[in-house]
Amino acid sequence: MKKLIVALTIIFTFPAFAQQKQKISTADQKMNTFISQLLSKMTLDEKIGQLNLLTGGEATTGSVMSTDVESKIKKGQVGGMFSFTTPQKIRKAQEIAINQTRLKIPIIFGQDVIHGYKTTFPIPLGLSCTWDMSLIEKTARIAAIEASADGLNWTFSPMVDISRDPRWGRISEGSGEDPYLGSKIARAMVKGFQGDDLSKYNTIMACVKHFALYGAAEGGRDYNTTDMSLDRMYNDYLPPYKAAVDAGAGSVMVSFNDINGVPATANKWLLTDVLRRQWGFNGFVVSDYTGVNELIDHGLGDLKTVSALALNAGVEMDMVGEGFLTTLKKSVQEGKVKESQVTNACRLILQAKYKLGLFDDPFRYCDEERAKTEILKPEHLALAREAAAQSFVLLKNEKQTLPLKKKGTIALIGPLANSGPNMPGTWSVNSDLNNTLSLLEGMKATLGNEVKILHSLGSNLIDDAEYQQRATMFGRDIQRDNRPEEEVVKEAVNLAKKADVIVAALGESSEMSGESSSRTNLEIPAVQQRLLKALLKTGKPVVLVLFTGRPLVLNWEHENVPAILNVWFGGTETGKAITDVLFGDVNPSGKLTTTFPQNVGQIPLYYAHKNTGRPLEEGKWFSKFRSNYLDVSNEPLYPFGYGLSYTSFVYSDMKLSRTSFKPGETITASITLKNTGTVAGKEVVQLYIRDLVGSSTRPVKELKGFQKISLNPGEHKTINFSISAEDLKFYNSDLKFLAEPGDFNLYIGGNSRDLNMLKFTLTK
Known part of the structure; x- marks a missing residue:
């Protein structure tokens, strides 16, 4: 057994991802000297304090909130903060660190700047459908400009998890199913955020997430376990992470899932052997939200034990859980953690702050004038509108139903027709939801008096009121009509009969995808389907404007609806961008980056699958003793790379x-x-x-x-x-x-x- 373990260690440690020896530049020598001198002055408590990342309490992704933050800063117990914005607030916290701690070490300030900051771009899955690396890099550049203008210098992005299971809600945050395309996008995002010099005032440090294999969680259920062969890891799932590391990403965030029995947060093979020794990563690793503490529920021990496991595995910063802060000193005293390990973790975090220029000027990101002039600029909004329009995928266009003519009467019907707060999509925590135009408002603003627009809700988002409440959290409410369904539909149908064409705005709300939003039924909610069928019975041309954060099952819609435009969630300018495409001012060019299945039973379904020893003959639907289903063909409804044009x-x-x-x-x-x-x-x-x-x-x-x-x-x-x-x-x-x-x-x-x-x- 011992020989087997040694053999596996050799295989895991020395594949072709070899660490490259690099010459140390003069700038790096200067940095290393500065950091070494600072470390020589630090106590063990001060070093551990740098490993502690707290939330400012403005927005969270978990149920735990940091407390007594100001006191902890004064004690030198905070290395970083997140969900804490505006130059004024950040300056106040930074002043405490600089003026009221012994060594005056600045704090790094982070935020989930996922697909834009105040100017919000399409959700990452939608943005990937542009297949335009220059455009994608520009969106990250604008996000960095705006976030840094508001005091931030670190983003928990890009999310580069490959996913081939649309049941997983966080498929919306990534770039789809393909490692080649995902790697290209990872590089573009890192370059956009970090530019060519992190010390510039308008760049922010990228954080690649979630390392690793998070998109392959079993059953598509968030936070679930992942079990995968090395062949699939190295060829399909790891490449985008490595591409981001090779592009110079300054930090990496660990995933929640376990990997072949060892949670990523405590997985030394993953964080030390692969990330550092094989890939040569020289930034720092941060846990996900309370990820260290969650090792307890994984069954690895109490807080002191799991904190030691995480640090020894290669986690340098503990997000929110404070296990490092409260237990590492004792673990060092007991010999379970070497002080040199704490020192090295602290060194990596201090280096990040040095590269960001925080030791030269801790307040370089606290310019209130920039916050007034560099956020939501007209040119930023123009790019957001362009990116949204380029991300839309035309799935069907029978008899050239689209583009619509700018005349006559349009009936705009559906629960997503007039819901501005849903337009930015999931993980748009910095968006101003109250000032985002809905599709109805965008059409009116764009078309003026050229087209008469009639509007009706038509149906609730979901039959079940409690389910709808879960699907419209974080201020994404959609009004419910509590009248009998027949009455609501009849009202919409009567309105539709007065129009020349019907635009049905249906699909998911923004929070039906994203974190902790896994689904087993991927069809459009039944109440919306019933509305759609009633609208089709009017005999009027119907265009389905489909809102979604994931591939959906659209068999019935594909067979019966003349035109289907998948608009994902397009960000700040969604309403105007949809209007641009519907009326032909922009010709849709988006191409799918995920496969759309015929039904959930086909999942996982992706184009780059392996063959079997008994493949189904080309052109056949079914053949006994071949790899196929009895009830459905092997083919997708819409394949990877698919998208129509006018x-x-x-x-x-x-x-x-x-x-x-x-x-x-x-x-x-x-x-x-x-x-x-x-x-x-x-x-x-x-x-x-x-x-x-x-x-x-x-x-x-x-x-x-x-x-x-x-x-x-x-x-x-x-x-x-x-x-x-x-x-x-x-x-x-x-x-x-x-x-x-x-x-x-x-x-x-x-x-x-x-x-x-x-x-x-x-x-x-």
């Missing part, structure tokens, strides 16, 4: 520069894209590769490149992709990162299903 695109003339190459060389794949429609549009051209024979089983296809192309009507363009052996690498069963010689299929098209194919060979 124009049409044709792919042709696909070529390879040559059909074989060797490591160190490249080949070029090209294809011609033509806009064959009548309006300008954008298409995301996607490149997939399949490794046909490998030492380990390989996915049926993997995304390896994409380009977003704009074309005018009749215009065509040749799109080129360069492919090298680097694009073909994967982690084999020995966790070696390599490209194996052999035959490959190469696919190019507009989604993961509808593709053109050629073959090539990588030679030895």
Whole structure:
């Protein structure tokens, strides 16, 4: 047994993610000298104090609140604070740290700046559907400018968890199911937040979360356990975290879940062997909200025991739980924690503060003039409107129902038609919910008197009033109509009969996805479905404007509704952006980054699945003794990468520069894209590769490149992709990162299903 443990340790510690030795710059030498001198003056109590992260009490993500904060700052027992904003409040807290503590060590101030600050952008899942890295980076840059103007210097973002289970509510906070795309977005977000110099006054430190594998929680139930092979970890789930680390993210947040029996917060293999030794991460690690304390319920011991486990595993900062603050000194005295471990944790936190420039000027983020002039600027709102419109995915458009004409009468009906507070989406804790335009208000503001708009609630969000209350927390209330349902629907139908077209604003409320919002039924709530059916019976054209934070089951809607526009939750400018797309001022170009299933029983369903020894023959629905279902096909309702446009695109003339190459060389794949429609549009051209024979089983296809192309009507363009052996690498069963010689299929098209194919060979 001992030999087995040693062997596993070797495998886990030394795969191809090798730590690189780096030369120490003059600036780093200066920083290290400063920090070492400061540490030499610090007592053990003062070092432990730096490891303590408290909440300011303005907003929380858990049930525990920090108490007696001012007194703890004076005692040097606070290293960081979060959910505490405005330059005035932050200056007051910082003044206590600087003026009333022995060593005058500044505090770092964080916040959940997830998809924008005051200017809110689409939820991350929606933003990922733009497939536009420049746009995504700009949204993070604006978020950093606004957050830093309001006193903050640290964000708990980006959330880069891969998720292939839409039952999990937090799928809304990530970038979908694909590691390649997720890695690209992780890099863009880190660069947007941190810029090229963290000491600049308008940058903030990124915190990559949730490390690791949180998006694969069993049953899609939040905080649940995760059990996964190393093959899947290294090839599918870890890449976006590593991409963010490689991009220079200053901090990492640990996930709530356990990983193969060891909770992430106490998982030394994850936090020390992988993160530090293999990837060379040199920032600091923070727990999630009371994550250290929750190790008790995981069954690992009392608070003193689990606090020691977390620190020894590689957690440097304890969020809210105060287990480090109250137990580590005793653990050091008992020899269960080395003082050098505490010192190293403190060093990493002090380095972060140094890089942010807080030792040069603790009040650099407390400029009240910036708070007045750099938040909700017109150019920020303009980008929010553009990002929202680019994130929308047109799922269906029968008989060119969309775009609508700017004339006549529109019936806007549904519980989400006039709910401004729901438009920013989940995890928009800094948004001004009272001043966010609803779809109704956005249409009126955008269209003026061009179109007559009739409005009716039509139905409640959910039949069950208690369920609706759970789904509209944190100020996202949607009015309930307590009249009999038949009366409410009849009123809406009578209104709809007076209109030329019906726009049904239906789906989830913003808090039906996000943290602690897992669902087992992914259909539109039944009461809304009944309303939709009644509206269709009027014979009027119906457009379903679908609000959601996750893939939903839309079989009936797809079969019966003429047009479906998935708008996710678009942020501050949602109402205006939806109007832009509905009426053709913007041509939708969003492409799905998650697979939409036909039913919940297919989950997990994702495009890059492995083949089986008994795959279903192509084109067949069912075959006995093959890998399939009796009651439904293996196919999704909408595949990864899918999205329609108001124009049409044709792919042709696909070529390879040559059909074989060797490591160190490249080949070029090209294809011609033509806009064959009548309006300008954008298409995301996607490149997939399949490794046909490998030492380990390989996915049926993997995304390896994409380009977003704009074309005018009749215009065509040749799109080129360069492919090298680097694009073909994967982690084999020995966790070696390599490209194996052999035959490959190469696919190019507009989604993961509808593709053109050629073959090539990588030679030895």
